[in-house]
Amino acid sequence: MPRISAERRQDRHRSILDAARRVLTEKGLHEASMSDIARDAGVSDGLLYRYFDSKRALLDAVLKEFYEGLLARLESEVFRHMRFEDRFRRLVELHLTTFIEDPGLCRLFISEVRVASNYRGSETQALNRRYTKVLLRVMERAEKEKRIRPGIDHTLFRDLVFGGIEHLAWRHVNGGRRLKVAEDAAVISTILLDGVKP
Amino acid sequence: MPRISAERRQDRHRSILDAARRVLTEKGLHEASMSDIARDAGVSDGLLYRYFDSKRALLDAVLKEFYEGLLARLESEVFRHMRFEDRFRRLVELHLTTFIEDPGLCRLFISEVRVASNYRGSETQALNRRYTKVLLRVMERAEKEKRIRPGIDHTLFRDLVFGGIEHLAWRHVNGGRRLKVAEDAAVISTILLDGVKP
DNA sequence: CGCTAAAATGAATATCATTCATTATAGCGT
DNA sequence: ACGCTATAATGAATGATATTCATTTTAGCG
Numbered sequence: 001m002p003r004i005s006a007e008r009r010q011d012r013h014r015s016i017l018d019a020a021r022r023v024l025t026e027k028g029l030h031e032a033s034m035s036d037i038a039r040d041a042g043v044s045d046g047l048l049y050r051y052f053d054s055k056r057a058l059l060d061a062v063l064k065e066f067y068e069g070l071l072a073r074l075e076s077e078v079f080r081h082m083r084f085e086d087r088f089r090r091l092v093e094l095h096l097t098t099f100i101e102d103p104g105l106c107r108l109f110i111s112e113v114r115v116a117s118n119y120r121g122s123e124t125q126a127l128n129r130r131y132t133k134v135l136l137r138v139m140e141r142a143e144k145e146k147r148i149r150p151g152i153d154h155t156l157f158r159d160l161v162f163g164g165i166e167h168l169a170w171r172h173v174n175g176g177r178r179l180k181v182a183e184d185a186a187v188i189s190t191i192l193l194d195g196v197k198p
Numbered sequence: 199m200p201r202i203s204a205e206r207r208q209d210r211h212r213s214i215l216d217a218a219r220r221v222l223t224e225k226g227l228h229e230a231s232m233s234d235i236a237r238d239a240g241v242s243d244g245l246l247y248r249y250f251d252s253k254r255a256l257l258d259a260v261l262k263e264f265y266e267g268l269l270a271r272l273e274s275e276v277f278r279h280m281r282f283e284d285r286f287r288r289l290v291e292l293h294l295t296t297f298i299e300d301p302g303l304c305r306l307f308i309s310e311v312r313v314a315s316n317y318r319g320s321e322t323q324a325l326n327r328r329y330t331k332v333l334l335r336v337m338e339r340a341e342k343e344k345r346i347r348p349g350i351d352h353t354l355f356r357d358l359v360f361g362g363i364e365h366l367a368w369r370h371v372n373g374g375r376r377l378k379v380a381e382d383a384a385v386i387s388t389i390l391l392d393g394v395k396p
Numbered sequence: 397c398g399c400t401a402a403a404a405t406g407a408a409t410a411t412c413a414t415t416c417a418t419t420a421t422a423g424c425g426t
Numbered sequence: 427a428c429g430c431t432a433t434a435a436t437g438a439a440t441g442a443t444a445t446t447c448a449t450t451t452t453a454g455c456g
Binding site for chain 1: 226314317350351353355358361363364366386388395
Binding site: 003044045046050 | 433435
């Protein structure tokens with residue numbers, strides 16, 4: 001028999017998750033201490049561990065929520081288009097948009113999660129898989145309809161697309177070259193589409 | 199008047215650097231402690247700080263040495279070829295080869311250095327710039343000779359190339375998809391070259 | 397062969413993540 | 427309304443580890 005209501009537990013959970021998102025995106029994983037997060041959430045240090053197993057679990061939870069939103073948007077937007085080229089362009093544009101909208105979370109994901117030693121097999125990796133799977137689905141369809149040249153390794157092309165965009169966007173996230181979404185998306189898409197044309 | 203010879207100082211420096219490379223590539227930055235490195239080098243913890251300012255400085259020194267080797271090789275190999283296509287293919291192949299030859303150092307660079315908050319303006323970034331500059335030089339020449347379509351943003355294309363390869367190779371470094379250098383390099387090069395053809 | 401400045405040491409310090417003994421409290425049964 | 431108790435919440439203690447610095451050792455000159 002629990003002594004606090006499910007609502008209260010949810011509220012606490014949310015306060016902590018929100019605080020973690022704010023503090024982690026602002027200061028980065030290593031600069032942000034658990035005490036910073038606890039203070040921001042208005043709870044004691046120890047309580048964090050009744051809601052999350054560890055600092056990393058907290059980070060993972062923040063990014064999981066972020067990723068779920070991205071995934072829903074990507075899936076719903078990309079398949080509105082019918083032609084391969086339009087789908088691909090929309091995917092590139094949306095992916096770039098993410099970096100503009102949430103540089104802090106993108107930075108966190110790239111610098112702390114994707115490269116972590118425990119990434120393989122994690123829930124975050126599963127989400128990342130589903131996210132990039134959208135492109136694979138788009139390509140399978142395109143190959144059937146002969147819109148792309150046969151014999152291209154889809155996973156290799158996927159890595160080229162997401163890796164290339166990420167690298168480009170990283171400079172934006174770090175305050176280097178400014179990203180102009182529509183324009184850059186068009187250039188990237190054109191190069192990559194020409195690269196796989198029949 | 200120093201009480202040890204320059205040779206001895208060099209030897210110590212090298213022992214520590216070698217130990218750091220071994221320990222850091224094997225255990226990763228956070229799992230490896232300064233004591234681990236000191237033990238491997240056969241010196242006391244404190245002495246590390248008479249040769250390097252901090253753990254990060256040690257990491258940077260290890261990667262600087264690594265990068266200098268890569269750079270020398272890239273510059274000497276790529277410009278042996280005269281045609282744009284051959285230069286580009288060679289660059290892609292060499293870059294992929296690096297991930298096969300030194301997965302530990304590549305992993306360290308990607309996960310700990312390129313994403314670090316103090317990367318901008320660092321010596322390592324300068325080396326990275328020189329490294330990727332090779333591609334920019336190749337492209338400038340190619341554009342003058344009309345081997346690539348005009349109006350392509352070279353830095354954008356550069357990010358696409360290095361980002362794409364890195365992403366692909368990351369799976370290799372992490373024990374995922376196995377990299378077949380010659381074959382994968384050919385596929386990547388073909389896609390990207392077709393993408394910028396006049 | 398002692399002297400001294402620099403090299404080398406390793407115990408002490410500071411900073412966290414995490415744990416856990418202790419205290420506070422929600423809400424049930426009476 | 428009022429204890430009672432299981433759970434929530436706390437925050438000081440623990441352990442790990444980067445870094446510092448007072449102390450010890452040593453190279454090699456006069």
